[in-house]
Amino acid sequence: KNEVEQSPQNLTAQEGEFITINCSYSVGISALHWLQQHPGGGIVSLFMLSSGKKKHGRLIATINIQEKHSSLHITASHPRDSAVYICAVRSYHPGGGADGLTFGKGTHLIIQP
């Protein structure tokens, strides 16, 4: 079973700061997702990565397959970025099986004005 660890668990920063959230996992994967969960609970998919780096607006996600590690960066952070950010990995199941995602516990981010 894949173990997914996120750090930090909680992060409070000032508006404009550069934010980094980390995710590490224990078993090789076929894909990694970064999700954003708003205070009301709704989930938004930010990125899906298999390798390298992706950028969307002020958000950047990177993954290092060899080191089993991914980072989510937010540049020029804003109070509206306040949310829980969740890392989820899809492990490789050559024999089939559940093939669902394993989720981290999330990072609770607060950006203060």
Added chain:
Amino acid sequence: SQTIHQWPATLVQPVGSPLSLECTVEGTSNPNLYWYRQAAGRGLQLLFYSVGIGQISSEVPQNLSASRPQDRQFILSSKKLLLSDSGFYLCAWRVPGLLEAFFGQGTRLTVV
């Protein structure tokens, strides 16, 4: 385009009452469907998955059941809710063989 609908967004139910959460997918056929739950202070955990109509696999024993009466409909049910069933329930789907998953908005269930 593909979309996923999950409702309701929030639900408060008394202990012992039944539960029915529905998830429907549009714009695709024969998706793999998933129900996840996030209990307080924990990460999302896979409850059920389905690879086709009437095909349900359970990942963890619990007070809940799932059904897939139609290709793009996935229902999470309980006959009698327990306090421990409170949490955030999330439906997701993906095309078999592809990596990307798509998520519903989730349902926050509070059992009182």
